[in-house]
Amino acid sequence: MDGGDYSVAGGVEDxxxxxxxxxxxxxxxxxxxxxxxxxxxxDPRHNKGLAFTEKERDAHYLRGLLPPVVLTQELQEKKxxxxxxxxxxxxxxxxxxxxxxxxxxxxxxxxxxxxVEELLPVVYTPTVGEACQKYGSIFRRPQGLYVSLKEKxxxxxxxxxxxxxxxxxxxxxxxxxxxxxxxLGCQGMGxxxxxxxxxxxxxxxxPSACLPIxxxxxxxxxxxxxxxxxxxxxxxxxxxxxxxxxxxxxxxxVKQNYGEKVLIQFEDFANHNAFELLARYSSSHLVxxxxxxxxxxxxxxxxxxxxxxxxxxxxxxxxxxxGAGEAxxxxxxxxxxxxxxxxxxxxxxxxxxxxxxxxxxxxxxxRKESLQHFKKPWAHEHEPVKELVDAVKAIKPTVxxxxxxxxxxxxxxxxxxxxxxxxxxxxxALSNPTSQAECTAEEAYTWSEGRAIFxxxxxxxxxxxxxxVFVPGQANNxxxxxxxxxGVKISGAIRVHDDMLLAACLASHLPQPKDLVKYxxxxxxxxxxxxxx
Ligand SMILES: O=C([O-])CC(=O)C(=O)O
Ligand SMILES: [Mg+2]
Numbered sequence: 001m002d003g004g005d006y007s008v009a010g011g012v013e014d015x016x017x018x019x020x021x022x023x024x025x026x027x028x029x030x031x032x033x034x035x036x037x038x039x040x041x042x043d044p045r046h047n048k049g050l051a052f053t054e055k056e057r058d059a060h061y062l063r064g065l066l067p068p069v070v071l072t073q074e075l076q077e078k079k080x081x082x083x084x085x086x087x088x089x090x091x092x093x094x095x096x097x098x099x100x101x102x103x104x105x106x107x108x109x110x111x112x113x114x115x116v117e118e119l120l121p122v123v124y125t126p127t128v129g130e131a132c133q134k135y136g137s138i139f140r141r142p143q144g145l146y147v148s149l150k151e152k153x154x155x156x157x158x159x160x161x162x163x164x165x166x167x168x169x170x171x172x173x174x175x176x177x178x179x180x181x182x183x184l185g186c187q188g189m190g191x192x193x194x195x196x197x198x199x200x201x202x203x204x205x206x207p208s209a210c211l212p213i214x215x216x217x218x219x220x221x222x223x224x225x226x227x228x229x230x231x232x233x234x235x236x237x238x239x240x241x242x243x244x245x246x247x248x249x250x251x252x253x254v255k256q257n258y259g260e261k262v263l264i265q266f267e268d269f270a271n272h273n274a275f276e277l278l279a280r281y282s283s284s285h286l287v288x289x290x291x292x293x294x295x296x297x298x299x300x301x302x303x304x305x306x307x308x309x310x311x312x313x314x315x316x317x318x319x320x321x322x323g324a325g326e327a328x329x330x331x332x333x334x335x336x337x338x339x340x341x342x343x344x345x346x347x348x349x350x351x352x353x354x355x356x357x358x359x360x361x362x363x364x365x366x367r368k369e370s371l372q373h374f375k376k377p378w379a380h381e382h383e384p385v386k387e388l389v390d391a392v393k394a395i396k397p398t399v400x401x402x403x404x405x406x407x408x409x410x411x412x413x414x415x416x417x418x419x420x421x422x423x424x425x426x427x428x429a430l431s432n433p434t435s436q437a438e439c440t441a442e443e444a445y446t447w448s449e450g451r452a453i454f455x456x457x458x459x460x461x462x463x464x465x466x467x468x469v470f471v472p473g474q475a476n477n478x479x480x481x482x483x484x485x486x487g488v489k490i491s492g493a494i495r496v497h498d499d500m501l502l503a504a505c506l507a508s509h510l511p512q513p514k515d516l517v518k519y520x521x522x523x524x525x526x527x528x529x530x531x532x533x
Pocket of ligand 2: 291
């Protein structure tokens with residue numbers, strides 16, 4: 001396939017001329033009719049602000065609606081970055097960026113693409129967590145689609161209210177476990193919105209193909225239930241059959257409305273629903289659970305990279321997790337699977353090298369009866385151990401991974417125990433946002449006397465210890481889902497398999513990807529302004 005062949009496998013045709021593939025051709029700024037004048041300026045998808053050219057101002061009835069100057073997109077970008085940097089409070093930057101997204105979508109993505117490192121922590125973790133907590137107060141224009149219990153029996157109609165027809169990726173949450181912050185109910189919407197902005201900025205999936213959805217079945221968060229600015233249903237969470245029926249109607253309606261090939265990313269569901277939803281719909285829909293599968297791929301990729309520093313193969317190491325939910329068991333299982341690929345040993349054997357601690361202590365066989373099903377494969381033979389630090393001393397792991405959603409659990413004692421056992425202890429504090437990280441970068445480096453290899457879910461600044469600068473790694477599923485999603489879309493896949501996740505962590509093992517890269521690029525959205533005829 002050469003660069004000029006843009007036939008797309010996944011039913012992902014560039015109807016609105018948004019992709020790099022059609023950059024050189026002028027386009028008609030379609031809304032329902034041709035947008036012009038005032039309405040063109042108010043349409044975030046087509047608005048260019050002061051960058052409308054003289055010709056466009058004449059042709060599209062914009063004369064007088066704008067001051068005389070014509071700016072380049074680059075100058076607009078420079079101005080906006082300057083303005084953003086004036087805000088000291090991250091939430092103010094978040095709100096300014098959301099305003100920009102609603103005003104001038106291409107400029108928003110231009111900023112995001114050109115300043116990823118600086119803006120990722122604003123539109124995404126950790127600031128998005130605070131935004132969700134305060135969503136009711138900072139709420140301006142609604143983003144995404146809200147499906148609540150009120151819409152039961154009418155979900156297909158709700159989907160049809162969404163203005164875009166060519167949706168390719170849906171990120172959906174029910175808000176029950178937003179990052180490590182717990183149940184934020186309907187205010188979880190910030191998460192699908194943030195995730196999908198990365199689908200566009202990092203994965204090149206065009207904005208019109210992205211649909212953020214929040215399913216509101218109530219909340220058990222008392223604070224929100226009593227908050228006069230809360231935006232969701234003011235009732236406790238529906239569970240059991242009522243919950244399952246709403247989700248089933250939703251999943252069926254999505255397939256009916258958007259077809260077999262729409263990618264549905266489950267995000268921040270509570271453990272008790274996440275595993276079940278993934279199992280239930282993975283054979284009938286193109287579904288992907290970011291917290292289970294996305295996190296697992298990124299962490300495995302990180303481990304494989306870290307092995308170059310640690311030495312040995314995966315199977316030579318012992319792993320201890322704090323947290324046995326979606327992320328913990330997802331990562332553990334993918335590690336075991338990769339060990340099997342490498343050694344040929346049965347997966348049951350490999351699981352024995354991986355130990356998990358939950359809120360009740362080390363997961364051991366004597367607890368098996370009372371364990372939730374996703375924890376059972378990790379119940380190995382051992383006497384009960386209550387405290388993490390004792391589990392470290394008993395199991396002697398080379399790798400310690402935090403996925404507990406609870407901050408400050410890797411205490412000085414725990415890190416010191418890891419450092420006493422290992423020349424280079426590998427410590428991953430993956431819970432988000434920063435407040436929930438099991439330890440900070442500074443703590444990991446200091447308490448291990450500069451010997452730890454450290455990665456976290458939320459970003460930490462480089463840290464200087466004993467005259468040496470340590471740059472922490474970030475192991476966040478943001479490093480995989482946008483590219484993974486793009487790959488799924490352009491390959492036309494209709495189901496997600498574990499092998500695809502392994503392939504995503506081992507991308508350097510793929511055959512020469514020269515033409516594939518060209519092809520992928522041609523399918524990717526470009527935030528540069530288009531010329532309007
Ligand atoms: O959103 C993030 O930063 C990573 C993630 O999926 C989570 O913490 O649930
Ligand atoms: Mg998540």
